[in-house]
Amino acid sequence: MTVIDSRYREIVSRGVVAAAGIAIPGIFVPTLDLAGVGTIWTTMIVAIANKSGHEFNGTTVAKLVTSAVSAVSAYVIGSKILTWAATPLILAFPIAGVPAVTALNAALNGLFTLRLGMVCSRHFLRSEFTDQDALLLAAKIGTHLLGWPTHEEIQTVKEFLSN
Secondary structure (H helix, E strand, C coil): CCCCCHHHHHHHHHHHHHHHHHHHHHCCCHHHHHHHHHHHHHHHHHHHHHHHCCCCCHHHHHHHHHHHHHHHHHHHHHHHHHHHHCHHHHHHCHHHHHHHHHHHHHHHHHHHHHHHHHHHHHHHCCCCCCHHHHHHHHHHHHHHHCCCCCHHHHHHHHHHHHC
């Protein structure tokens, strides 16, 4: 798959798996989901930056992560509201409902993590990429994270989660 540069595949794969894993308890405690993803994304961005030869200060990384979490939080909160609204159905059909909601939440966390890893690795590849460029990226990070997933993105998340 060519979705992510081979130099960063392992880093992003670990992030996708961790983000998908936090989605399971995150169904029941939404703040845990966002806090966990924020921590995972921070770790992933720092690892990609280091691998790229960039050392951003903590403020820059925090801005990137905060912007990314903010960009997806409305979507995530919306999906949590739908999950809670669907609780009567989930309780009526727990054998199908709970795994379905868990899988959806894990897939969304994995997809957003993959996209963040893709955009950061693509930008950080530039040797002249600076803290200032990272702050500009933070301002528009949402445009890179939201939208319908491509077939290739879905396949990559599936591949990462199956390894």
